[in-house]
Amino acid sequence: MLKVTLARLRQGHHTFKYPDGPPPQLPDRFLGRPTIDAAQCPADCNACVRACPTSAITVKDNQPVIDMGKCLFCADCAKACPQQTIKFSDNYCLAARRRQELLVADNQAARRCDVAMDKNLKKLFGRSLKLRQVSAGGCNACEADTNVLNTLAWDLGRFGIQFVASPRHADGLLITGPVTQNMLLALKKTYDAIPEPRIVIAVGACAVSGGPYIDHEQANNGTDAVVPVDLYIPGCPPHPLTILDGLIRFLGRSDAKAIKS
Amino acid sequence: MSDSQLSILTNGQAVRLGAIPVLAFDRFRQAILDGVAAGQRVSALFGHATLQSELTQLYVVMADDEQNLLYAGRTEIQGDQFPSLTPDCPQVHLFEREIAEQFGLKPIGHPWLKPVRYHRSQTGRDAWGRSLDQPIQPAVGDFFRVEGDEVHEVAVGPVHAGIIEPGHFRFQCHGEQVFHLEIALGFQHRGVEQAMVGGPDNRSIHYAQTLAGDTTIAHTTAYCQLLEALARCQKTARAQMLRGVALELERLANHVGDLGALANDVGFLPTASYCGRIRGDYLNMTALLCGNRFGRGMIRPGGVGFDIDAARASELLRRLEKAEKETAIAINLLWETPSVMARFENTGLLPREIAVQLGIVGPAARASGLVRDIRQDQPSGIFRFSNLLGSTCETGDVFGRAFVRWLEIQQSIKFIREQVATIPDGLPLVSIGALAPESFAVTLDEGWRGEVCHVAITDPHGRFARYKIVDPSFHNWPALAYVLRGQEISDFPLCNKSFNLSYCGHDL
Numbered sequence: 127m128l129k130v131t132l133a134r135l136r137q138g139h140h141t142f143k144y145p146d147g148p149p150p151q152l153p154d155r156f157l158g159r160p161t162i163d164a165a166q167c168p169a170d171c172n173a174c175v176r177a178c179p180t181s182a183i184t185v186k187d188n189q190p191v192i193d194m195g196k197c198l199f200c201a202d203c204a205k206a207c208p209q210q211t212i213k214f215s216d217n218y219c220l221a222a223r224r225r226q227e228l229l230v231a232d233n234q235a236a237r238r239c240d241v242a243m244d245k246n247l248k249k250l251f252g253r254s255l256k257l258r259q260v261s262a263g264g265c266n267a268c269e270a271d272t273n274v275l276n277t278l279a280w281d282l283g284r285f286g287i288q289f290v291a292s293p294r295h296a297d298g299l300l301i302t303g304p305v306t307q308n309m310l311l312a313l314k315k316t317y318d319a320i321p322e323p324r325i326v327i328a329v330g331a332c333a334v335s336g337g338p339y340i341d342h343e344q345a346n347n348g349t350d351a352v353v354p355v356d357l358y359i360p361g362c363p364p365h366p367l368t369i370l371d372g373l374i375r376f377l378g379r380s381d382a383k384a385i386k387s
Numbered sequence: 388m389s390d391s392q393l394s395i396l397t398n399g400q401a402v403r404l405g406a407i408p409v410l411a412f413d414r415f416r417q418a419i420l421d422g423v424a425a426g427q428r429v430s431a432l433f434g435h436a437t438l439q440s441e442l443t444q445l446y447v448v449m450a451d452d453e454q455n456l457l458y459a460g461r462t463e464i465q466g467d468q469f470p471s472l473t474p475d476c477p478q479v480h481l482f483e484r485e486i487a488e489q490f491g492l493k494p495i496g497h498p499w500l501k502p503v504r505y506h507r508s509q510t511g512r513d514a515w516g517r518s519l520d521q522p523i524q525p526a527v528g529d530f531f532r533v534e535g536d537e538v539h540e541v542a543v544g545p546v547h548a549g550i551i552e553p554g555h556f557r558f559q560c561h562g563e564q565v566f567h568l569e570i571a572l573g574f575q576h577r578g579v580e581q582a583m584v585g586g587p588d589n590r591s592i593h594y595a596q597t598l599a600g601d602t603t604i605a606h607t608t609a610y611c612q613l614l615e616a617l618a619r620c621q622k623t624a625r626a627q628m629l630r631g632v633a634l635e636l637e638r639l640a641n642h643v644g645d646l647g648a649l650a651n652d653v654g655f656l657p658t659a660s661y662c663g664r665i666r667g668d669y670l671n672m673t674a675l676l677c678g679n680r681f682g683r684g685m686i687r688p689g690g691v692g693f694d695i696d697a698a699r700a701s702e703l704l705r706r707l708e709k710a711e712k713e714t715a716i717a718i719n720l721l722w723e724t725p726s727v728m729a730r731f732e733n734t735g736l737l738p739r740e741i742a743v744q745l746g747i748v749g750p751a752a753r754a755s756g757l758v759r760d761i762r763q764d765q766p767s768g769i770f771r772f773s774n775l776l777g778s779t780c781e782t783g784d785v786f787g788r789a790f791v792r793w794l795e796i797q798q799s800i801k802f803i804r805e806q807v808a809t810i811p812d813g814l815p816l817v818s819i820g821a822l823a824p825e826s827f828a829v830t831l832d833e834g835w836r837g838e839v840c841h842v843a844i845t846d847p848h849g850r851f852a853r854y855k856i857v858d859p860s861f862h863n864w865p866a867l868a869y870v871l872r873g874q875e876i877s878d879f880p881l882c883n884k885s886f887n888l889s890y891c892g893h894d895l
Binding site: 201 | 504505506524525545546548549550551552553573574575576577578582589590592593594596597598599600601603644657660661663664666667671674675676677678679680681683684693713716717720723724889890891
């Protein structure tokens with residue numbers, strides 16, 4: 127017992143103060159929200175379009191548009207670009223309520239979407255959101271970086287968010303994976319088993335659009351094809367901070383405000 | 388070995404396809420059985436369609452750990468069946484089921500011929516005679532059943548209670564005791580092997596990176612090594628070293644996470660909570676190198692995607708030293724706590740002979756006393772020049788699998804420290820040319836779960852005609868089913884975590 131107590135003392139305190147303090151430091155090579163400086167874009171170049179593994183980039187009238195929902199944040203586009211048109215910022219606030227809000231055509235590194243749930247849902251879930259996680263063919267990276275939110279540094283429970291064992295106990299689903307054919311029925315049944323009102327959160331490129339598995343006959347291009355989605359969190363995988371930011375702003379918390387108990 | 392033999396290769400070597408002898412089926416079969424009897428392992432056994440629909444080729448890659456060599460051979464099957472090797476060679480059981488499912492070739496005499504991933508075959512044939520308008524339902528089929536008044540069946544999954552990948556477990560129980568566990572996977576089948584055909588293209592490396600998302604470095608390294616073998620590309624020593632560091636960081640993060648999860652499953656919260664946090668510190672070391680916690684973008688064909696300078700290297704070493712101390716405090720509590728040891732010891736026993744018969748790899752094999760580790764047995768990259776000590780345990784129980792992880796954690800930290808202290812000069816990345824046409828190449832590396840094997844066959848244009856991936860979990864899932872026999876069902880999560888296998892690595 128003494129050893130355990132000593133170990134506890136030596137481990138110290140690691141829970142992040144965020145959002146009541148600064149967020150944990152992201153790696154300097156972190157690839158967050160892309161920015162597009164369209165003025166730099168050479169005419170008829172399309173190098174980025176060809177480089178992108180998931181066809182996340184379209185160019186119209188010399189204006190590239192990156193679909194963060196398909197984006198793997200691999201930066202192959204930025205490497206292929208001869209002009210530094212595309213860069214990846216350190217903005218980790220990537221979540222969006224609507225699929226089209228994931229399209230990026232601008233140069234605003236600091237942009238983020240308003241993702242708060244509507245007032246009625248906030249009354250029900252704002253201080254207690256129970257989620258059931260379904261991995262619908264995910265590679266385990268999104269699952270791992272979601273799981274890490276339950277560890278002590280992130281401590282998701284202090285926001286009233288908890289993952290539960292049964293859809294019967296849940297207020298909503300958190301889905302990862304491109305929704306493989308072999309998980310289609312299981313996902314539908316799990317969704318149907320959740321009492322209404324219920325919400326769905328799609329985490330990761332696969333769940334948002336199919337990710338690397340876009341247009342595979344073995345998968346369904348993400349969650350939209352199967353259940354209605356209330357919150358999209360792009361990334362491959364999204365950093366735990368991106369997932370956490372999305373979840374707590376979804377509940378109507380903002381960065382600067384403290385929890386009122 | 389006698390002459391009817393298989394081609395000799397080394398890890399990361401490409402040969403002309405014509406150099407792989409086409410053996411008559413009986414000689415092919417005998418070569419495999421002789422090899423296994425001589426202590427070799429089957430790293431891959433897979434099918435490849437030919438231009439004639441009635442003719443299918445079967446390829447084998449065998450690993451001789453003593454001689455640090457690989458043996459490759461092939462045979463041709465005319466028609467829709469072949470005699471199963473499984474009754475004489477249990478470790479090919481799942482490979483044969485996979486061949487049946489992918490090519491509609493029935494292995495006659497296979498003791499448990501069930502689908503693996505629940506999808507249609509590439510040919511018009513179906514080994515189970517299912518018609519095209521009959522949908523294939525994953526995991527639905529006959530399970531091994533025990534009949535009796537007091538016997539009950541417990542079915543778990545595909546959706547599991549935690550945040551975890553999907554799979555189906557069917558237990559035959561008598562009270563608390565499990566008589567038999569059968570595992571049915573395939574829920575995450577995404578069609579990666581099929582998608583690789585015709586590549587490499589700009590999506591190919593992303594398939595390698597997300598095959599098993601927590602094994603990005605090992606699988607991407609194997610994929611890149613194949614390209615480098617086929618393009619005769621020499622990487623720099625600097626790139627080799629950085630790849631090795633990334634691989635060991637991946638091992639560290641996962642082993643620390645696993646030990647925390649094992650502690651959680653026995654209700655020992657101190658280690659569970661500390662390791663949950665410390666695992667993140669190792670992931671952040673990988674992110675220090677390349678911006679991504681799982682190492683996406685780190686391994687590229689020709690080397691690594693990110694270089695390291697003196698400042699970054701000393702930051703890595705500083706973090707490593709801090710994490711080393713904290714890891715030791717957290718993990719040593721496990722061995723010193725009687726209630727934890729009482730749960731770990733003698734639970735989930737995998738006897739050595741069974742591990743050999745089933746062809747088990749990785750820490751699970753080493754925990755049963757088998758000395759097998761690709762970094763020593765078939766070294767490639769930096770592991771040809773640098774030695775890590777092998778970590779084994781004799782007990783074969785949950786304690787053994789946990790303790791081997793602890794030994795490996797210590798070895799990996801030492802390795803990283805040594806490598807980063809003396810980084811060789813040179814470029815992090817060299818360019819890579821076209822792939823040799825009509826060639827055959829194999830690479831293996833030691834992922835944190837065990838042996839990762841990638842095999843590629845190129846067509847006359849140097850594009851992939853066949854791409855075979857064997858994740859270590861493909862070998863090891865049956866070990867979990869085996870160890871549950873005679874265990875209490877309440878020990879299932881503990882046994883499961885002690886292996887911590889990949890569902891998606893198996894399902895591809």
